[in-house]
Amino acid sequence: MMDEAQAIHPPHDKAAARPTLEAWRSLALVTVGPILLAFLFCALALLIAGHDPLAYYLYVVERGVFSGQGLQQTLTRMAPLLLHAASLIIAFRAGIWNLGGDGQFLLGAVMAAALGPVLVTVAPDWITLIACMLLAMLVGALWSLVPALLRAYQGVNEIITTLMMTFLGTSFANVLVKLIFLDPATTVPQTRTLPVEDRLAWLPGTTISSGLFIGLAAVIIVHLVMTRTAFGLRLRIVGANPKAALHAGLSVSALTVIVFALSGGLAGLAGAVDIVGVFGNVRADWNPAYALAVVPLVFLARFNGWATIAFVFFYAVLDIGGESAARRIGVPQYFTLVLVATMFILLALAEWLDQQRRARQRS
Structure with missing residues (x-):
């Protein structure tokens, strides 16, 4: 009995658990x-x-x-970014490219902005806030339905459909603001x-908006669900090998x-948290484009929730600091995206070179 138990649960080797020189070398070459x-x-x-450049980075x-004040703005900015990250972790781990987050975000934001000022006059604040967030999640999930059904039952590439739904969602959000939910009291x-x-x-x-805790909770819950539960295992199997998932009896279409729906709902929730936590309304043509900015961060973190939180904080620092630097030093605000994109390209190149090195060592 003891041998069987040891076979199933081998004794913990502390020496083996310590990072080896090779692990530290790989971390330095592939990440740092x-x-x-x-x-x-x-x-x-x-x-x-x-x-x-030194003045720019220091500033x-x-x-x-x-x-x-800057740190408080950084932590507040993290809230919608973390919710977008949670949305993308679910999708990417399941092998799905949901690039429609910005459209889902904006529509969720507009619906929350439309409902909040009306509902708060007849209901307590906590009911209003919960209702706004639930409505935004529902709208985000529904907006993802068309790409979901096309991918699940027709095999249509979701990269194309989600991007098209983003363009449509952005335009539709502006129409809603200008024609249906327009505040007549403002010019x-x-x-x-x-x-x-x-x-x-x-x-x-x-x-600091308490929406930060909603974002942190979302990323941590998604990470635990995807790594510690049977449901998360099913999604990872579908993402790794859909044919194997079908052979195992999983309903790939339903899981897709x-x-x-989960990914779109979290993106819609990000929109609601930004409105009921920070801005209070949605202006026409407003589009912070958080979703596409978060995509490389999730990849840099290798879909790990804890690492994603660190990368989102890093990006929020660059974003908030970059806004100030754009005013003080004259560096374009979008230079932050250039920096993140450069990191992503170099990290991908380093990962590929490391894989080639390991392949040569095995052969």
Whole structure:
């Protein structure tokens, strides 16, 4: 009996669990090295453009981390980014490319902005906030239904359909703001505004929206579900090998639709959290494009929830600091995306080179 137990649960070898020299070397070459190289390449780009890269990086870090107000803005900015990350982790681990997050986000935001100011006049704040978030999740899930059904039952590539639904969702959100949910009391085309006192509470003594905790909870729950539950295992099997999943008796079509609904619902929730937690309304032509910005972060984290939180914080620091640097130093605000994209390319190249090296060692 003891031998069988040891075979099933082998004794924990502390020495084997310690990081080896090879593991540290791989971490340096595949992760840390490409990130530092990306900073170097972008520093050269700043020099060529006539800007001081050291001043830019120092100002970004100082504003995004060490400034009290800047750090609060960074943590607040993380809330919708984390919800988008949770949305993408579910989809990517299941082998599905949901690139329609921005459309789902905007439609969820518009519906939350339309419902909130009306419902708060007849219902308590907590009911209003929950209703806005649930409605946004429902709208995001429904907006993902067309790509889901086309992928599940017709085999249509979801990259194309979700991108098309994003363009359509962005335009439809603007139509809703300008024609149906327009606030007649303002000259700027926007929805009615949810009063500040009726929005998600701030952390005591700060301006950090409690939506941050919703985002953190979403990423952690998604990570645990995908790595520790039978449902998550089914989704990973579908993503790794749909034919094997069918052979194992899994309903690939139904699971595909469920994944799209969960992913779209979380993207819609991100829109609601941004509105009922920060902005209070939606203006016409507003589109922060969080979803596509988060895609490389999720890949950099290798779909790991804990690592994703760290990368989202890193990006939020760059985003908030970059906004300030754009005003103070004159560096374009979208330079943050250039930096993240450069990291993604170099990390992908380093990963490929590392795989080639390992293949040569095995042969």
